[in-house]
Amino acid sequence: MDKLTLRDQLQEFNASYVRCIDSDDLEKWPNYFLSECHYRVTSAENDRNGFEAGLMYATSKSMLQDRISALRNANIYERQTYRHMVGLPYVLRSDANEAECETPFLVVRIVQGDETSLYATGIYKDVFDVSGEEPYLKSRIVVCDSSRFDTLLAVPL
Numbered sequence: 001m002d003k004l005t006l007r008d009q010l011q012e013f014n015a016s017y018v019r020c021i022d023s024d025d026l027e028k029w030p031n032y033f034l035s036e037c038h039y040r041v042t043s044a045e046n047d048r049n050g051f052e053a054g055l056m057y058a059t060s061k062s063m064l065q066d067r068i069s070a071l072r073n074a075n076i077y078e079r080q081t082y083r084h085m086v087g088l089p090y091v092l093r094s095d096a097n098e099a100e101c102e103t104p105f106l107v108v109r110i111v112q113g114d115e116t117s118l119y120a121t122g123i124y125k126d127v128f129d130v131s132g133e134e135p136y137l138k139s140r141i142v143v144c145d146s147s148r149f150d151t152l153l154a155v156p157l
Helices: 008-023 026-032 044-048 063-074
Strands: 034-044 054-059 080-085 091-092 098-111 115-127 136-144
Touching: 008 026, 008 034, 008 080, 008 091, 008 098, 008 115, 026 034, 026 063, 034 063, 044 136, 054 063
Parallel strands: 034 136
Antiparallel strands: 034 054, 080 098, 091 098, 098 115, 115 136
16 A cells, blocks of 8 residues: 555544544544644634634643543533534645644534534644654644534534
């Protein structure tokens, strides 16, 4: 098999990432990130204005693990599932150690006994460590197109 191009590797990464979330295998989700990382969910307006606060915010893999632990053990919410659709990553820059890219996404939410609804659309703004065999996220800023968010933003996007 030919060696995958960087774009192919990032496509494979994103396919695996969203499969992890959509199949509710959330304990594995932090493994897509480096130990020291940045994860934030924000709106396009806040991103344009340079506002650092986010609806979800973490600066380490440990914080991501804590988020999943709280989700599993402390939060009570109606049973629901998600389905992510991700576009092709657009590589902005890359070298032997790092790649920066943007990838559009769409997420629908399925609540048991209810309709499927559009949950979020936007773009992943990513910085990957590509120095090893597989890419890992150094930073993922999830920029949602809308500034209106469901009160239940518990599961990662």
